[in-house]
Amino acid sequence: IAGITQAPTSQILAAGRRMTLRCTQDMRHNAMYWYRQDLGLGLRLIHYSNTAGTTGKGEVPDGYSVSRANTDDFPLTLASAVPSQTSVYFCASSDGEGSETQYFGPGTRLLVL
Amino acid sequence: GQNIDQPTEMTATEGAIVQINCTYQTSGFNGLFWYQQHAGEAPTFLSYNVLDGLEEKGRFSSFLSRSKGYSYLLLKELQMKDSASYLCAVRDSNYQLIWGAGTKLIIKP
Numbered sequence: 001i002a003g004i005t006q007a008p009t010s011q012i013l014a015a016g017r018r019m020t021l022r023c024t025q026d027m028r029h030n031a032m033y034w035y036r037q038d039l040g041l042g043l044r045l046i047h048y049s050n051t052a053g054t055t056g057k058g059e060v061p062d063g064y065s066v067s068r069a070n071t072d073d074f075p076l077t078l079a080s081a082v083p084s085q086t087s088v089y090f091c092a093s094s095d096g097e098g099s100e101t102q103y104f105g106p107g108t109r110l111l112v113l
Numbered sequence: 114g115q116n117i118d119q120p121t122e123m124t125a126t127e128g129a130i131v132q133i134n135c136t137y138q139t140s141g142f143n144g145l146f147w148y149q150q151h152a153g154e155a156p157t158f159l160s161y162n163v164l165d166g167l168e169e170k171g172r173f174s175s176f177l178s179r180s181k182g183y184s185y186l187l188l189k190e191l192q193m194k195d196s197a198s199y200l201c202a203v204r205d206s207n208y209q210l211i212w213g214a215g216t217k218l219i220i221k222p
Contacts, residue, residue: 042117042200042212043156058209090155101146102210104155 003027004105006091012111013081021076021108023091031094032074033102034058034066036087043090049074081112115139117213119201124219125191133186133199133216141206147175147186148200150215156200159186188218196220 004025013019025032030051035043045058049068063085065077074093078085088109092102116138125131137145144163148156162168162177162184174187186199198215205211 040214042214043202043210044212045209048209100204100208101158101161103158106155 004091004093004103006089006105006108008108009106010109010111012113013078015081015083015112017081019078019081019110021078021089021091021110023074023076023105024072025074025091025093025103025105026072027093027095027103028071029093029095029103030071031100032068033092033094034064034074034076035090035092036060036085037090037107038087046076046089081110083112086110086112115205115211117201117203117211119199119213119216121214122217122219124221125188127191127193127220127222129191130187130189131191131218133188133201133218135184135186135201135213137182137184137201137203137211137213139203139205139211142179143204143206143208145175145177145184146202146204146210147173147184148202150198150200152197159199191220193220193222 007022033048034046044060047066049055052071090107091105094100094102118136147159150156160175167176172189177184198217200215201213202210
């Protein structure tokens, strides 16, 4: 089934630990994005990639890093988790053509204690 | 700064019509999106407006006025399954999406 997958679905993490959230798409979309969604706030862009091999910083990049080694995968790494990174994380992709509608993965619910 | 405003919550009756408003102030404008998000799920695309006017898609319509920085999403013949949050997003001059906090729509029988 075409779409975006994310792993894990949810995670409880001790503060100070390193964590990588995985995102894979099979739609051959050029652009990929990582957002966090917190109660009462809109989706906030963490990092993005317009094409394989390139990445850019979004609105809230501090404490996060990404890589884009190929078209399909766009992992998000928290080098040393802090409680303020407790959130729901969504990965999205777009084809970069026309309206560039973004399609979202199911999300990862992360709790940092 | 950039800002997207939507009502936090709205309530409507099954079978009725509801209009969800969105006003925006962004650095540039390259289109406005509406997404639906059911609780615990991912946002899903509903509509896209880049020119002024009304776009109709079945029971859902979206309107845009660029001069007023204003859009609305109109939902007709409301069904219980329409209970969800509705997210307004504007693509700015950097082609990044700026998101509103969303409007939670509660449908009552």
